[in-house]
Amino acid sequence: MPGALDAVRSRPCENELEKTQIMPDTNSNSEPADRADYDVFVVGGGINGCGIARDAAGRGYSVGLAEMNDLGSGTSSWSTKLIHGGLRYLEHYEFSLVRHALRERETLWNIAPHIIRPLRFVLPLHSGLRPGWLIRIGLFLYDHIGGRKKLKKSTAIDLRTSPLGRPLKAEFKKGFEYSDASVDDVRLVILNARDAAARGADIIVRTRLTAARRERDSWSLTLRDEESGAHRTVTARILVNMAGPWVDKVIADAFGHNGPRHVRLVKGSHIVTRKLFDHDRAYIFQNADERIIFAIPYENDFTLVGTTDEDFEGDPSDVRIEEHEIAYLLDAASNYFETPLSRDAIVWHYSGVRSLFDDGADEAKEATRDYVLRLEGGRGEAKVLQGFGGKLTTYRVLAEDALERIGQAIGRKGGTWTHEPPLPGGDFPTDGVGRLEDRLRAECPELDERTVRRIVRAYGTDAARFMRAGALGRDFGHGLFEAEVRWQIENEWARTSEDVLWRRSKLGLRFTDEEAARVDAFIASHLDGTSGGRSWRETADRTLHSSEGERQRGNILA
Amino acid sequence: MSTERYVIGLDSSTQSAKAVVLDRKGCNVAEGRASIPLAQPDEAHAEQNPEDWWSAVKNALRDAVKTIDPGSIDGLAISNQRETVAFLDDKDTAVYPALVWLDCRANSTYQSYADRMGREWLHRATGKPIDVIPVIYRLDWLRRNEPSVLERATQILDVQGFLVKKLTGRAVTSPASVDPFGLLDIHEMDYSTPILNSLGLSQEQLAPMAMSGREIGRVSPEAAKKTGLRAGTPIFAGGGDGQCSGLGANVTGPGNLYLNLGTAQITGAHSQEPAIGLNWRTMTAVTGSGYHLEALMRAGAFFVDWLVETFIDESKSPEVYIRLEAEAEKISHGCGGLTVTPHILGVMTPHWDPGARGAFAGLAPFHTRAHLYRASLEGMTAEIARSITAMRAENVPTDRIRAIGGGSKSALWRQMIADATQLPVDIGTTAEASALGAGIIAAVGAGWFVDFAEATAAMSHVEGTTEPEPEGADAWAALMERQGHLYEDTKRYGAGRT
Ligand SMILES: Cc1cc2nc3c(=O)[nH]c(=O)nc-3n(C[C@H](O)[C@H](O)[C@H](O)COP(=O)(O)OP(=O)(O)OC[C@H]3O[C@@H](n4cnc5c(N)ncnc54)[C@H](O)[C@@H]3O)c2cc1C
Numbered sequence A: 001m002p003g004a005l006d007a008v009r010s011r012p013c014e015n016e017l018e019k020t021q022i023m024p025d026t027n028s029n030s031e032p033a034d035r036a037d038y039d040v041f042v043v044g045g046g047i048n049g050c051g052i053a054r055d056a057a058g059r060g061y062s063v064g065l066a067e068m069n070d071l072g073s074g075t076s077s078w079s080t081k082l083i084h085g086g087l088r089y090l091e092h093y094e095f096s097l098v099r100h101a102l103r104e105r106e107t108l109w110n111i112a113p114h115i116i117r118p119l120r121f122v123l124p125l126h127s128g129l130r131p132g133w134l135i136r137i138g139l140f141l142y143d144h145i146g147g148r149k150k151l152k153k154s155t156a157i158d159l160r161t162s163p164l165g166r167p168l169k170a171e172f173k174k175g176f177e178y179s180d181a182s183v184d185d186v187r188l189v190i191l192n193a194r195d196a197a198a199r200g201a202d203i204i205v206r207t208r209l210t211a212a213r214r215e216r217d218s219w220s221l222t223l224r225d226e227e228s229g230a231h232r233t234v235t236a237r238i239l240v241n242m243a244g245p246w247v248d249k250v251i252a253d254a255f256g257h258n259g260p261r262h263v264r265l266v267k268g269s270h271i272v273t274r275k276l277f278d279h280d281r282a283y284i285f286q287n288a289d290e291r292i293i294f295a296i297p298y299e300n301d302f303t304l305v306g307t308t309d310e311d312f313e314g315d316p317s318d319v320r321i322e323e324h325e326i327a328y329l330l331d332a333a334s335n336y337f338e339t340p341l342s343r344d345a346i347v348w349h350y351s352g353v354r355s356l357f358d359d360g361a362d363e364a365k366e367a368t369r370d371y372v373l374r375l376e377g378g379r380g381e382a383k384v385l386q387g388f389g390g391k392l393t394t395y396r397v398l399a400e401d402a403l404e405r406i407g408q409a410i411g412r413k414g415g416t417w418t419h420e421p422p423l424p425g426g427d428f429p430t431d432g433v434g435r436l437e438d439r440l441r442a443e444c445p446e447l448d449e450r451t452v453r454r455i456v457r458a459y460g461t462d463a464a465r466f467m468r469a470g471a472l473g474r475d476f477g478h479g480l481f482e483a484e485v486r487w488q489i490e491n492e493w494a495r496t497s498e499d500v501l502w503r504r505s506k507l508g509l510r511f512t513d514e515e516a517a518r519v520d521a522f523i524a525s526h527l528d529g530t531s532g533g534r535s536w537r538e539t540a541d542r543t544l545h546s547s548e549g550e551r552q553r554g555n556i557l558a
Numbered sequence B: 001m002s003t004e005r006y007v008i009g010l011d012s013s014t015q016s017a018k019a020v021v022l023d024r025k026g027c028n029v030a031e032g033r034a035s036i037p038l039a040q041p042d043e044a045h046a047e048q049n050p051e052d053w054w055s056a057v058k059n060a061l062r063d064a065v066k067t068i069d070p071g072s073i074d075g076l077a078i079s080n081q082r083e084t085v086a087f088l089d090d091k092d093t094a095v096y097p098a099l100v101w102l103d104c105r106a107n108s109t110y111q112s113y114a115d116r117m118g119r120e121w122l123h124r125a126t127g128k129p130i131d132v133i134p135v136i137y138r139l140d141w142l143r144r145n146e147p148s149v150l151e152r153a154t155q156i157l158d159v160q161g162f163l164v165k166k167l168t169g170r171a172v173t174s175p176a177s178v179d180p181f182g183l184l185d186i187h188e189m190d191y192s193t194p195i196l197n198s199l200g201l202s203q204e205q206l207a208p209m210a211m212s213g214r215e216i217g218r219v220s221p222e223a224a225k226k227t228g229l230r231a232g233t234p235i236f237a238g239g240g241d242g243q244c245s246g247l248g249a250n251v252t253g254p255g256n257l258y259l260n261l262g263t264a265q266i267t268g269a270h271s272q273e274p275a276i277g278l279n280w281r282t283m284t285a286v287t288g289s290g291y292h293l294e295a296l297m298r299a300g301a302f303f304v305d306w307l308v309e310t311f312i313d314e315s316k317s318p319e320v321y322i323r324l325e326a327e328a329e330k331i332s333h334g335c336g337g338l339t340v341t342p343h344i345l346g347v348m349t350p351h352w353d354p355g356a357r358g359a360f361a362g363l364a365p366f367h368t369r370a371h372l373y374r375a376s377l378e379g380m381t382a383e384i385a386r387s388i389t390a391m392r393a394e395n396v397p398t399d400r401i402r403a404i405g406g407g408s409k410s411a412l413w414r415q416m417i418a419d420a421t422q423l424p425v426d427i428g429t430t431a432e433a434s435a436l437g438a439g440i441i442a443a444v445g446a447g448w449f450v451d452f453a454e455a456t457a458a459m460s461h462v463e464g465t466t467e468p469e470p471e472g473a474d475a476w477a478a479l480m481e482r483q484g485h486l487y488e489d490t491k492r493y494g495a496g497r498t
Helices: A047-058 A087-092 A095-111 A132-144 A185-198 A244-255 A323-334 A392-410 A433-443 A449-466 A482-492 A497-503 A513-526 A536-543 A547-553 B050-064 B110-117 B119-126 B135-145 B147-152 B159-168 B175-181 B193-199 B221-227 B241-248 B301-312 B318-330 B369-393 B411-421 B433-445 B452-459 B472-493
Strands: A038-043 A063-066 A116-124 A155-158 A174-183 A202-204 A207-215 A218-225 A231-241 A263-274 A282-286 A292-298 A302-306 A310-312 A346-357 A372-376 A383-388 A475-477 B006-012 B016-022 B028-035 B073-080 B085-088 B094-099 B155-158 B215-218 B234-240 B255-261 B265-271 B281-284 B291-297 B339-341 B359-361 B398-404 B425-428 B462-466
Touching (some): A038 A392, A047 A063, A047 A185, A063 A207, A095 A116, A132 A174, A185 A202, A207 A231, A207 A244, A231 A244, A263 A323, A292 A323, A302 A323, A346 A383, A372 A392, A449 A482, A475 A482, A475 A513, A482 A497, B006 B159, B006 B433, B028 B050, B050 B221, B073 B241, B073 B433, B085 B159, B094 B135, B119 B193, B135 B147, B135 B193, B159 B175, B159 B215, B175 B281, B234 B433, B241 B255, B241 B265, B241 B291, B255 B369, B291 B369, B301 B318, B301 B369, B318 B411, B339 B472, B369 B411, B398 B411, B411 B462, B411 B472
Parallel strands (some): A038 A063, A038 A231, A116 A282, B006 B073, B073 B234, B398 B425
Antiparallel strands (some): A116 A174, A155 A174, A207 A218, A263 A302, A263 A346, B016 B028, B085 B094, B265 B291, B339 B359, B425 B462
C-alpha cells in the first residue's frame, strides 16, 4: 500500500527499536484533527475491534466502532471457543506465541470468571503419531512457561483404568491430561463492547463502513445503516481496520485500493453432535495428517467436534461446511471413540474463516497464528492501523499492542490497564460461580438447574440485575424469559432472535421455528417497529447453512 | 549389506570434534575424530575460527562413516562446547574470531553488566549465578569495546547453530545450546527480551530454536559430499555438551545424578522446576522436560594432575597414579587433619569467586605425598557432597550417582563419594558421554524409542557400582564441615587481595 511506513511483525514483546520506527505525528494536535468526531474509529465488532475499543475508551480516547452486522457475528462466533496456548504451535518453535497465549489464560479467567472456565483436556497417545516424548516436552513447557498459577498441572493417565478411557477404543492405553480454558466467544465480544460503551465509546451496530477518505490528518468516514440504508459521515483521527476476514475487502471497498493481498483466508468447520461421553473433560485427538481435532462438552447435552483447516477462496460472508469436511471430522473422531460417529448424531454445524497474514507459508496448518498489525500513512497524513490474524486468546494483548501504535500515531493517552479490571459481570473470584448460582436459585426458584447455570455463566453478577423474583416476564421456553431478552436488547444490542438464540446464547439448538418466531415478535414489539430487523427465517438460513441443518433445527431434543 | 541401523552422536568440543556411530544398544561401531586449534594469545583471550569447527567435523564424519553404509544412518545430533559464540555476516563470513568459553576478556566488565541488569533478576531469569562465563558478558564487552562487531554480525551463533547451518543450509539450534549463553529466560524457554535489548541485539541475529530431538533439517547435497553422509540424513536438535553428557549418563528424570570427574568437574541433578541457587547453575535439560542443576568445580582432574605433576612425579604416568592410589588407601580418613580446597582456578559453586586460590591447611611432619593426594581427593569429595546436600535441601530427588570422566577410574575416589553422599555410585562404560548423549537424542528423534528414558535404558550402560558404607557417614559429615570452612578462612589470600 502506498505510503506504508511500517510492516512490523507484531509480537507483544518486540524490542524497542522496532517500536520507534514510526515517528510520532507532530501535526497530530493541529486544528482539523482536533475537531474530529472521534480520536479512534474502529471498523469491525469482532473480538479484536471490541477489545481495542474498550482499551482505547478506558485510556480516555473518544472512540467509535461500526459493525456491519451483529457484534461477534464474524469469525469470533465460529471458533472452537478455547482460551489456549496451542500445544501444537510449540512444534513450530512458536515459544513466544504460546507463552503469551498461556499467560492470557489466567489473566482472562480472572477478568471474566463467568464466561471463561478451566477445561481439562485428555490427549490419548496414538502409536505411530506424535511420540510420547514430544508430547511430554510440550506439556512440560505448557506447565512451565506460561506463568501458570491457578490452572492445574498436566498429568499422565492410564486410559485402561481411568473412566476417561472408557469412551475410547481399547487400543488407547496411555494418555495425558492438561489444562486450558473454554470461553463463550460471542459473550466475550459483547462484554468488551459493553465495557467500551460504559467508558464512553459509541458502539454502532448494523452499520457498514463504505468509504474512507483522508482529509490531511483526519479521516472522513462514510457509514451506511444496513437496516435503513441511510448514510452518514463521521470524522476520526485514526482508523482501525479490524474487519477480520473482510480486512482486505475494507481496504479494497472503502479505500478504493487494489493493492497486493495481505490476507489468506483459512476455513475451519465444526460439527455439534449429541453428547458423546459423560464427563466434563474434553478430548484432543491427533490425526495421521498431523492435525488435531477436539471433542468438547457443549451446552450440556452436546459435543462440539472440530475443526477442519483448509485454504478458503471466496466471500467470507458465505462459508459453508462441505461434505468432505463432515466426513473428515466423523472419521477423525471415529478413530478414537469406541462407538463410531455417524452422520445422524450431528445436530448442527458451523464454519468460519480466519484471516492470516500472508507470509508465504505453504500449508494452512503451518501458517503463523500470530497477529500482525500494520500502521500505514505518510508523515502528516491520517493513519490507518490494520489488523490481521490473531486469536480470541490474544485479543487483549493485541489491543494493548494496537494502543501502542495508536499512541504513536495520534499521541499517547493512559497506559495499559485491561489486565485487571473485570469485564461486566465478572467482578467475583474465579471460584465464586457456585455462590452466584446459589443466589440465583434462591431468587428465582422456578428456574431449572440448567438455566441457572447458563445464566450465571453468561452474565455473572449482572444476572442479579434482571433475573428478579416475580419479574421474569414472558416465558419463551427452554429457560428463556422476557427479562433476559429485554436485558439483551437494552444492554447488549440484540435486535433479532438470531442475536438472542444463536449468539448471546445457544438456545437456538433447542428452539423450534414457532418458538423462535415468538421471540422475534416480542423483539419487534419491544423495539417499537424501529428495528426493521431480519425475520427469524432469514437469519436462520444464514446460520444453518444446509438443508440438513434446517431439518435438525426443530426441537432436536424432543 | 547389513541391515543394522545407526545414529551418529557428534560431539564438537573445545579441542576436537568426535563423530561416534552408535547402534541400538549404544555400542560404538565406528568413530572419527579431528582436533580443533585454539588460540590463546594471552591469559584473557581464547579464540577459534568457526571454519575450523566445520573442518574438524567434516574430517571426523568422513572417518566415522568410512566403513559404514551412509544409507544405514537414521540421523545425527550435535553436542557442542557450550559458552562459545561465532559472529557471521550475511555471507556466512566470520566478522570476528569465535570467542571460546575459556575467554575471560569480560573479567573487568561483567560485574557492572550484572549490576546494570539487576543481579538477582539476572540470576533468576537466566538461572546462572553472576560469573564471567556466560556469553552475555562477552557480548556486553563487545558492545562497549568493539560495537561494530555486533552490528556487522547478522548471525550470532552457538556451535550447534553454526554446524547445523553448514550441514543443512539453515541455522537452527535448541534451548539447550542457547541456554549456556545466558540469553535465555529459562522460565519462558525463550530469548529474554530485556537481555537482548540491553545488548542491542535483535532476535533476527540469533538462530531459531527447536526442542532437542526435533528434526531441524536434512544434510544438503553439498554437505553430503564433504562429510560422506547421505544427502537427506535427518539432523535432530541436540544441545550443550554438559547436558548431553548428563543424558549419556542416564539423567533423564528425577533421582539420577551424574558426576563428570573430568578436567573441570560437574555434579548434575535433574530438577523438574527451574530451582535457582548459588550451589549450582540451572541449565535447560536436553530432554525438554526439566532442568539440570549443575554444581561446578573449575579445577577437577586438572587439580589432581597439577598436584601430581608438580609435587609427586612429572611423568604423570599411569603407574604413578596406581602407586599413589595404593598408598593413599592405607591412610586413614581425614589425613590427620590435612585439609584441602582445590580452587586453584578460582571457585564457582557455591562462592562464585574467580580470584579464589587453593589451600593446604593443617600440614604436619608425618604428612607424605600420598597424604597430599588423599587429602586432595577428600577435599574435592567434600565439595561434591555439599552440593548434593544443597540439592536435597531444595527437594531435588537424589537416588544414585553415575560417575563418568577420567576420575571415575579411581576406586578410592568413588568410595569416598559413595560414603560422603551415602549414595550408590555407578560407573559409566563410555568415555564419550557427550557423544553418547547426542546419539541418544538422535535415536529418540529417529523414532527408535518412545522416549528418552527408554533410549538411555537401552543405550547407556553401567560397568559396576560402588555401594556406600553406612559407617562412613558420620566421619564424612565432620570432614565436610571442617573442609567447608577453609574457603572462608583463606579467602583473604585470593588473587589481587591484600
Ligand atoms: C474455525 C476457527 C476456530 C477458532 N478457534 C479459536 C479458539 O478456539 N481460540 C481462539 O483463541 N481463537 C480461535 N480462532 C480464532 C478467532 O476466532 C479469531 O482470531 C477471532 O475471532 C478474530 O476476531 P476479529 O475481531 O479479528 O474478526 P471477526 O470476528 O471476523 O470480526 C470482524 C468484524 O468486522 C465486521 N466488518 C467487516 N467489514 C466491515 C465493514 N465494512 N464495516 C463494518 N463492519 C465490518 C464483520 O461483520 C465482523 O463482525 C478460531 C478461528 C476459526 C476460524
